[in-house]
Amino acid sequence: AETKKIAVISGDGIGPEVVAEALKVVKKTEELFGYKFETEEGLFGGIAIDQKGTPLPQETLDICKKADAVLLGAVGGPKWDSNPGELRPETGLLGIRKALGLFSNIRPAVVFDCLKEASTLKPEVLEGTDLIVVRELTGGIYFGEKLRRQGESGEEAVDTCVYNVKEVERIVRQAFEIARTRRKKLASVDKANVLETSRLWRETVNRIAPDYPDVELEHVLVDNCAMQLLRRPSSFDVIVTENMFGDILSDEAAMLTGSIGMLSSASLGEGSFGLYEPVHGSAPDIAGKGIANPIATILSVALMFRLTFGYHDAADSIERAVKEVLDAGHRTGDIAVDPSQAIGTTAMGDLIIAAMKH
Numbered sequence: 001a002e003t004k005k006i007a008v009i010s011g012d013g014i015g016p017e018v019v020a021e022a023l024k025v026v027k028k029t030e031e032l033f034g035y036k037f038e039t040e041e042g043l044f045g046g047i048a049i050d051q052k053g054t055p056l057p058q059e060t061l062d063i064c065k066k067a068d069a070v071l072l073g074a075v076g077g078p079k080w081d082s083n084p085g086e087l088r089p090e091t092g093l094l095g096i097r098k099a100l101g102l103f104s105n106i107r108p109a110v111v112f113d114c115l116k117e118a119s120t121l122k123p124e125v126l127e128g129t130d131l132i133v134v135r136e137l138t139g140g141i142y143f144g145e146k147l148r149r150q151g152e153s154g155e156e157a158v159d160t161c162v163y164n165v166k167e168v169e170r171i172v173r174q175a176f177e178i179a180r181t182r183r184k185k186l187a188s189v190d191k192a193n194v195l196e197t198s199r200l201w202r203e204t205v206n207r208i209a210p211d212y213p214d215v216e217l218e219h220v221l222v223d224n225c226a227m228q229l230l231r232r233p234s235s236f237d238v239i240v241t242e243n244m245f246g247d248i249l250s251d252e253a254a255m256l257t258g259s260i261g262m263l264s265s266a267s268l269g270e271g272s273f274g275l276y277e278p279v280h281g282s283a284p285d286i287a288g289k290g291i292a293n294p295i296a297t298i299l300s301v302a303l304m305f306r307l308t309f310g311y312h313d314a315a316d317s318i319e320r321a322v323k324e325v326l327d328a329g330h331r332t333g334d335i336a337v338d339p340s341q342a343i344g345t346t347a348m349g350d351l352i353i354a355a356m357k358h
């Protein structure tokens with residue numbers, strides 16, 4: 001098979017720890033399936049600020065642009081928290097998404113049966129939960145004009161939320177297409193009772209909905225959605241929403257699966273190129289301890305194989321191996337019912353690659 005290029009930007013905190021396990025999965029895939037991958041690493045995030053003076057060095061962006069896909073760990077940490085905006089690791093993350101045109105962020109939340117006790121919710125509420133949050137990733141309040149100024153009563157700050165019809169339409173069409181391949185239900189989440197951007201969002205959704213008559217559409221206000229996600233999670237199939245709402249709702253959805261350490265993501269643009277990263281952050285509270293859950297990043301590799309490379313056999317193999325290891329009762333601390341029985345990051349990675357089969 002043709003060699004596929006993967007740019008690897010592992011970042012800060014637990015980023016390098018979980019990416020190391022994901023790379024073992026990539027290597028095991030080569031051995032089992034004969035696919036060939038070439039990896040190239042780039043500095044990114046806080047470590048890039050320290051070494052290059054910027055969170056997203058041009059060199060790193062070039063490595064990503066030359067690649068077929070990007071594997072990302074996580075960025076950020078207390079060391080950089082009081083830096084000005086342009087010297088924050090998170091600004092690098094927004095920059096790379098924008099520079100690579102990755103407007104669509106797919107975040108599946110699937111409840112593994114054997115992990116129902118790991119969630120803080122009742123098992124009967126979680127039964128059958130299998131949803132995808134489709135988050136708009138390069139617009140909205142994250143990318144609007146920001147400023148600080150002196151107002152009449154002292155210092156004030158402004159964040160501007162902007163969406164145009166084209167931005168809404170492309171993400172909503174993608175969500176309809178995804179819903180078509182699943183249970184054919186789409187929940188469009190907004191705050192149309194208050195926000196003008198949400199009213200534009202809802203009008204756009206309603207205008208294109210007739211193109212997808214086979215998909216059942218509901219509009220849900222974001223505050224209600226946050227509540228319904230805990231009340232009736234299994235009734236959701238695909239949720240499509242704007243950037244910040246998607247950020248918040250996907251962390252909430254993570255807890256349906258037992259842990260944020262379980263949630264993978266794919267960030268896509270118009271073509272097959274994609275950036276794959278766990279939904280969680282750099283977890284400074286557990287960084288360096290070797291106890292982070294690598295499954296979110298490993299499942300992100302499965303998404304990469306499926307969505308960018310079309311290597312469905314390898315993706316199936318990874319997902320089955322994860323399920324088998326969890327079914328056998330192996331747990332990292334975040335999903336362990338009995339924390340004294342928890343295993344570490346590398347032990348979990350080793351078990352998963354050992355369970356992968358052709």
Ligand code: NAD
Nearest residue numbers: 074075076077261279280281282283284285286292293334
């Ligand atoms: P976080 O996701 O890093 O951590 C939240 C909690 O979940 C912590 O208690 C952490 O220990 C736990 N956790 C996260 N991932 C885990 C894993 N794989 N295994 C076990 N436990 C895990 O969110 P935060 O604490 O709000 O943010 C920390 C830093 O990460 C901040 O600098 C933030 O900006 C950054 N961040 C980065 C990304 C990213 O790179 N994509 C995403 C979110 C937050």
Ligand code: IPM
Nearest residue numbers: 076090091093094247279281
């Ligand atoms: C995420 C993160 C980022 C976001 C931050 C770190 C910029 O929370 O990927 O979910 O808000 O998009």
Ligand code: MN
Nearest residue numbers: 247248251279
């Ligand atoms: Mn987030």
